[in-house]
Amino acid sequence: MKITHIIMETGERLPMLLLDDGVPDFWATLFVGKRLRNQAQNSIERGLNAVRHLRGWEEYHERDLSQEFRDGNFLSEIDVLSITEHCAYEAEDFQKWAAKKKQESNRPRTASVAGLLALKIEKPLKTVQFDTQYNRISTIAKYLKFLAETASRVRPDKRESKNEIERMYKDLLSKRPKPNSSRNSRGRYAHIPATAYRRFKELASPDHVDNPFRKGKSAERGEARTAGEVRKRNHLLVEIAYELGLRGGEILGLWVEDIQFGPKPTLSVVRRHNHPLDPRKKQAVAKTQERTLRLSRELASALNHYILNERAKHPFANRHPILFVVAQAPWNGRPLSVKSFGEVFESIAQVDPDNLGDISPHGLRHDRACRFVDDLRLFNQTAKKKDRIPEEEFGQLLKDYFGWKDLKSAAVYLKRRTKERLDEGFRQFQRGAFDQGDQGDEE
Structure with a gap:
């Protein structure tokens, strides 16, 4: 996935999230049009980067949140913790790590002493600054609330779904890192x-x-x-x-x-x-x-x-x-x-x-x-x-x-x-x- 910028006839710059085949991501494009269109170009791009980072989480865990929300299944507490932890990782470093894990999972596993001796202790993933993680979680919470509300609109249990969506949204926001007051004062x-x-x-x-x-x-x-x-x-x-x-x-x-x-x-x-x-x-x-x-x-x-x-x-x-x-x-x-x-x-x-x-x-x-x-x-x-x-x-x-x-x-x-x-x-x-x-x- 990549982000591209198109210039409208009026001069407006509109960032778009493209899939690997070059087609605009449907939900991300809808989110921009409905929630972010009035924001500055850089703000929209940061929002799409957060959505793209969330897509990395979905791909690694083999999840499709839009379908899950249509089925009335919203994020659990474990999911919320997993996503907020994912928001702390550098995007590029996580992508490399996930690709490596995928390759390893496709290899045939053989138990041997030589194989055990060859194992290496993995380096921890690189992390972003607290304010970046904070902003990612804030944007992803807004996006998932929008996605859940839109995807579950046709469900008969609207009232119960609304309560679950609000609970999920508040849970995500509550997991944002607390600002370092001593750092801010200095x-x-x-x-x-x-x-x-x-x-x-x-x-x-x-x-x-x-x-x-x-x-x-x-x-x-x-x-x-x-x-x-x-x-x-x-x-x-x-x-x-x-x-x-x-x-x-x-x-x-x-x-x-x-x-x-x-x-x-x-x-x-x-x-x-x-x-x-x-x-x-x-x-x-x-x-x-x-x-x-x-x-x-x-x-x-x-x-x-x-x-x-x-x-x-x-x-x-x-x-x-x-x-x-x-x-x-x-x-x-x-x-x-x-x-x-x-x-x-x-x-x-x-x-x-x-x-x-x-x-x-x-x-x-x-x-x-x-x-x-x-x-x-x-x-x-x-x-x-x-x-x-x-x-x-x-x-x-x-x-x-x-x-x-x-x-x-x-x-x-x-x-x-x-x-x-x-x-x-x-x-x-x-x-x-x-x-x-x-x-x-x-x-």
Whole structure:
């Protein structure tokens, strides 16, 4: 099974789950049309990935849940536990394991000492993060409730079936992993120091000796090519993420017209969901609110050079307005994809995996938010009293800059940054007290 994306005449992108013979999966397609159609493309794709993962469970256990629901047989407590446990496994790793088990089951079994000695202890299956498991279970619970309600609609015992379906739905939701409150309070990126982000940005510089995009294998399709244009483009991708804190979808969704040059250059984030001028099946879009941000002269100059000297030399780039394009034949001039964008950041991180391996595009956005708070507080320390910004206005400034819908995200960063500063101050105090104690002992 695989997920494909079709583009409607209106520009709407619609993900579809296809069976091995290329035919759309009936129940998954119906579920999308009835329950997910109004959601964003990425949200629908995540939902279909959860359904596809459930299909792996059905195939391994030789079950057909749609038929079972038509017969009035709903999930037992053991089934619920089995499915929720299945949601913790990495899909690819489970598929390999299931295929191996199927092959082993087809082999003739012979009992012998040599056979027993040849047995190996299996490695545990790789697991996903708790939030991924949580979201999978949530989606699968909604899907199975929809499937059960639709498949059992013609049954005479509707009232009893309705109660069983509701029981099954609540059982699935109750088995979702509990959020780790200590992890959430520290933040996903709390362990990455600011120096790591700065080094990441420096490695993306076109002239850096350790820049991974050199002649030879590039991050795009793995074909040999000169990497001068790729270096400049990838440097801009990282600079925009570091300097402005834009999300990956916002960067990939930029149009040439979104960059305004002049004495005060700016970059605009514009929401263009399902726009017909974007030829990508899997469209990259802005999730946040529209806004206009000031550009540094250095970044504006680099963008101007890229548009006039790099992007313009690809004829296909004139057929669409997307800013960042592929540099390598045969796809040169096409809009850069989400996959290629992720590979750029992965390639830089692998230069120093021990220190940079956990850095992601969203991590750079997190770092920018922290630096934004620090910049505001530093400004207040050096500004005249009448020019200082009241701290209660920090949240609104963060919200407007990063495009958040409300002040909740801003409050998280303000609280977290205050705690980090207090922790650092306490560590410095401890070091000072320890040093004074050592001096006293020497005296």
